[in-house]
Amino acid sequence: MGEPASIFDIENHDxxxxxxxxxxxxxxxxxxxxxxxxxxxxxxxxxGQYEPPPCG
Structure with a gap:
């Protein structure tokens, strides 16, 4: 039995x-x-200067 598929390995091109x-x-x-x-x-x-992330 192999490893379960990672979510990164599942391909859904659509x-x-x-x-x-x-x-x-x-x-x-x-x-x-x-x-x-x-x-x-x-x-x-x-x-080392914390700021909130930039907004649009």
Whole structure:
């Protein structure tokens, strides 16, 4: 008897495609957080300065 499948091993291409389309739609609508905001936040965290995560 083998190991049970990990959730990361289960392939559902339709579900994956749907998730990607939804993410692209949200980004196009301006609902994402810019790379620059996340980069600055992570650099502060790495320096020991806690701030809440950036919002859109």
């Amino acid at each position: 579900l994956e495609e749907q998730a990607l389309l939804e993410a692209e739609t949200e980004l196009a609508a301006g609902k994402g957080i810019s790379h620059e905001k996340v980069r600055v936040w992570l650099k502060k965290l790495a320096a």
